[in-house]
Amino acid sequence: MRYLLRKILFYIVAFCAAITINFALPRLLPGNPVDVMLAKLAQRGQVAPETREAIEAMLGTTDDASLLSQFGDYLVNIFRGDLGVSVTFFPTPVVTVIGQALPWTILLVGIATVISFVIAQLLGMLAGWKRGGWLDSLIPTSTVLQAVPYFWLALILSYVFAVTLGFFPISGGYDYRTVSAGWSWEFLASAVKYGTLPALTIVISSLGAGLVGMRNMMVSTMAEDYVVTAEAKGLRPRRIMTMYAGRNAILPSVAGFGIALGAVVGGSILTEQVFSYPGIGQTLLQSVQNNDYALMQGVFLIITTSVLLTNFFVDVVYGLIDPRTRHQG
Template sequence: MRYLFRKIGFYLVALWAAVTVNFIIPRLMPGDPVDILLAKLGQRGPVTPETRKSIEALLGAGTDQPLWSQYTEYLHNLVTGNLGVSVTFFPAPVTTIIEQTLPWTIGLIGLATLISFVVGVGLGTLAGWKRGSWLDSLIPVTTMFQSVPYFWLALILLFALGSIWPVFPLNGGYDVYTVTPGWNAAFLRSVIYYGTLPALTIILSSVGGWMLGMRNMMVSTLSEDYLVTAEAKGLRPGRIRLRYAARNAILPSISGFAISLGFVVAGSIVTEAVFSYPGIGSALLQAVSGNDYALMQGIFLVITLSVLGANLLVDLLYSVIDPRTRTRG
């Protein structure tokens, strides 16, 4: 129990530090969100101080207030879920944009990352257990896809399977012309169809790393004395492979999976840019190009929460898989 409280306390401090940095950075960036919104709306010439103050309140800027007062208001807005109004998608609130785009990113990038981890770890376990087999010789091929720049691999697959052989669509998240969004079979089939090629790109570019890492850890673990003892006791090979070898060899992979899972939101930018996928990465690109500080700040906050949350969950899972971590310190 003390281990659990210590971990939660550490992540609460990290969350406060990340929220504070997220508050400070946009205020150090050049430009005024009020002027950006006025230019976007086609306003020419000066506006009255009352109008400017009203727009500042609408955007949640409040630059005329002391910094500590802005910080207090910022924390209050976070608690109440008020992240301001997006300039790029004006007058939509930032929370609405995030609610509309985040499920697309989690569904595509998150699921593809999970599949690549499970497949890579499973194949790496078998390759390490049966060294010299055909599966072991397949690892250089899978790592070759990982060495290719991701956007280049995405463009090659898009050109081959979307243009030369039109198996998959070139862009988008679903068929906007014939399908109505909602929890219906036609929409879900369209989402899976449009998301297959981006997901395939992610899996091909990342499965080799998981496979190679797990294979090397299995080879190292198989030389441990407790495995030799287990074999001498006559335990079944399947039990030795899963209960003794794989359980200990997978620990470094779990730590890496926490990092990759936490950066699902951040890593979606290139994927969604190449395939024009309607996720949070595309929204971040539009926010950066339009100097939409409120939306950038909201998305950065989501990235921070996803990284901290994923690492916390994996830390707790780590303590279950490896009980030795609970007894340290």
């Protein structure tokens, strides 16, 4: 119980720090979202002088309000579920904009990350178990994957499989010309087809580090006394590999899964840009281009909260897998 309370307190402090940074960063950027909105309205005709005051009040960026006052209003609105109105998609609320983009990114990043993690751990366990085998000899080449940027790999896959071979679409989230969005088999099949290349990019890019790490831990664990004892008892090799060596070798990978997720999310944002995928990354780019404070804050809040919740869940699971961590400190 003390372990759980300590973790909850730590992540509450981290969440408060994330909210503060989230509020400050967009306001350090050059430009003014009110000017962006006025420029859009001016394209439709003349803008009355009082319009600026109304837009400032709506966006919470009035000159009379201090940063501290704006921060207080921001905190109140967060807990009310009101993230403001998007300048980019005016007059659509930020919650609605994020709600339309978030499912795409959750499915893309979530599925790709889990697939990459499982493949890396299984291959790393096999490579460490059979040291010197053909799979183990391929491990050094996997380190190349760690050095390849997400966007570069995305461009290569797009050119080979979309442009040259024509196996997959080059951009988009689904075939909007022939399929209507909704929970139908046609839409799901189209979404899977369009999401294959972005998902493959994330899987390949995040595979190298996990594979090498699991292999090295497996080799180290094989020399432990409990593994040698299990072999001396005549237990089946598969049981020793999975229940004794693999179960303990995977602990550092589980602990680092939450941290690695942050890098995966950052890489997926770039991947979405290459494939014009309608996720959070695309929305974030549009918000930065338009100095859309409210939308930027909303996207950052979702990303940081997701990473913090994932890390908290991983810490709890790690405490269940390895009881020793619950008695530290």
